[in-house]
Amino acid sequence: MARPREFDEELVLLRAVELFWERGYEATSIRHLAETMGLTTASIYNAFGDKKAVYRRALDFYVQLSLGERIRRLSQKPPREAIDAFFDEIIERSLSDTKRKGCMVVNSALEVAPHDPEFQRVVGEVLHQLEGFFRHCVKAGQDNGTISTGQSADDMARTLLSALLGIRVLARTRPERELLEGVIKPVLWLLEPEASRPGKVSPP
Amino acid sequence: MARPREFDEELVLLRAVELFWERGYEATSIRHLAETMGLTTASIYNAFGDKKAVYRRALDFYVQLSLGERIRRLSQKPPREAIDAFFDEIIERSLSDTKRKGCMVVNSALEVAPHDPEFQRVVGEVLHQLEGFFRHCVKAGQDNGTISTGQSADDMARTLLSALLGIRVLARTRPERELLEGVIKPVLWLLEPEASRPGKVSPP
DNA sequence: TGAATTTTATAACAAATGCTTTAAAACTCA
């Protein structure tokens, strides 16, 4: 047909993720992007279209890599354990994030989604997916008695989603273990079935 | 001494807040800023220094206006009511935010704080202040029996702070009442003293 | 081999960026 690509698309996309993730959309220039990806700007435009399209592909790749794989993996576990492990991982990830890149989905929710219908949809769907994961876990946990039925699975899932986003925001300015673990502790306590809940004040 | 200013500093700062709040730091140009503030770029540089300094002043002004006044006002109320009212206000504010500007502090926490030590400090202090407000409320509520002692005031305050941030993030892509109120419902339930807590399952 | 096609490298484009210069205008105080 014609001259073949000289680059591996997944590899250069991974590099684009790294840069956009760290610097955001506006603060990342095509030239910086080209340098990081190891391509010329011409090749970028030829292969992807425009800057927004590169960001879109990078975001999709990020979602698939870090979010998709986590949900798939944790869905195997018993529901209550899945939730605990989820937040464990997020906190460890946040604390070892020395560049304070945070979560690219959350970053996108604030920088690009509000002004762009396409990204509004994409980010909205990811948040929906996360909510669905939590709801699934809570429901299953309520069914097998490992999670409290004091609140609806719908609402508890929403609270968990919000806790996740809150931790992600907090970690970018105050990545302190005590703070992040302190956030999640009462939320997990909320999930405890009444019977097994260790009340702080429980005189005989 | 010399020629006097032709503009009201508070007024032009308010306009700067509006623009930075809506578009963020990077996506706002000095020219757009000058147009919105009703000044020339020369006047801006003469009065404020550089772009970053304008953003800094705008952020401080925002904090004082929307956050400072809220904390002062709600601190008058009984602690449990203060917390309820706080989230009521945030949710109403988020739902009527047709431009989806969100909270300028949260926006700053993600766009400017991670790469700038000065803003890291400023944003960090604001988050600390919020945490302190919540902690104060929880402690007082625990003392007068209107808030559960099942979790420490420190941790509950952290959870409330995170819920606030989570709602702010969620609202920018999914400003739905059911979602935002669903987030906070289990959190408020968590605050209920054991005695008065309406358990979903409570056979005689 | 050679026509057809796509990718690459280099350079360029107009527009926009943050910021500064120049000089006129508007004030205070002696």
Added chain:
DNA sequence: TGAGTTTTAAAGCATTTGTTATAAAATTCA
């Protein structure tokens, strides 16, 4: 009044922005 000082308006500065034109290089299929 007039010397001194600051603010304003207008234009300009170098650099960077996203994107594209041009032509050489690398492939496939006939």
